[in-house]
Amino acid sequence: MKEIENQNIEKFIAMVKDSNVCMLITSEKNSENLSGRPMGINKIEEDGTMWFFTKASSYKVEEIEESRKVSIAISNESNQNYLMINGTATLVNDKAKMKELWSSIVKAWFPLGLEDPDMTLIKVVPNEVNYWDSSSSTMVMLFNVIKAIVTGKEYEEGEHGKIDFQ
């Protein structure tokens, strides 16, 4: 089982790495509407955790402060990668982590560099990932952490060998 599970995480990471951009979807404040904007994915870690740089003064930061439940839609027509990710966002104002994730691409958005006071990180831990399987013309679940929890199976962040894949 563990081998299949790791294959799913690896497939997820490979699909994300194949896309330069995603739509980060948050809940609008005082509204039932969703808001979304294109974001470059700075890094995806081996356990699926995703990192983004953003302006601390942006609406999306206010929205995440209000509700940490976010979704990420990836829609890549050129390679037919379509992913829908549900997860939990955390605002991380950690200069050491920013330094680790810093790149020349980020610099284009933050010309002041790492000392920019209006810069923060968004960390998204996915709890459910679905992708489009073109062979079956349907969305297929890659993994669902919530289900692992409610079915009483153990799950610890980072221990993706224990995730209950569908």
Add this chain to the structure above:
Amino acid sequence: MKEIENQNIEKFIAMVKDSNVCMLITSEKNSENLSGRPMGINKIEEDGTMWFFTKASSYKVEEIEESRKVSIAISNESNQNYLMINGTATLVNDKAKMKELWSSIVKAWFPLGLEDPDMTLIKVVPNEVNYWDSSSSTMVMLFNVIKAIVTGKEYEEGEHGKIDFQ
């Protein structure tokens, strides 16, 4: 004013027509998660109403029966078109409308043709549209019907001259 308003609707329609595919986002049943899947936009009308063909037996139809609030994310890297649309979905099982919207592209998905019993239409009427303005690096509201209603201004579906553009 009316001229500017119509320009916004026209801009919206042009951006949608520039994209072959979108992510149609619905609320998962019995969950706080969102579900999304790539969909071809069959038609966008002059007032912004969007039409999709779908299998009547699909999960998304069940989800729309539960909640008609949907979102549409368009993320088109090749032409840098990024749109986030909030709207209300209606399931329309009208053979005359299906005949009007029918095309050879739809036939690829429904080889049985217009007599396929497992076929229905999804009609989405947008209430809020935001798009990515690359010159300001931010999402900008193209229109918001809800705001028109709450501010007491008139709005009738189809009369987009009365929509309150931001």
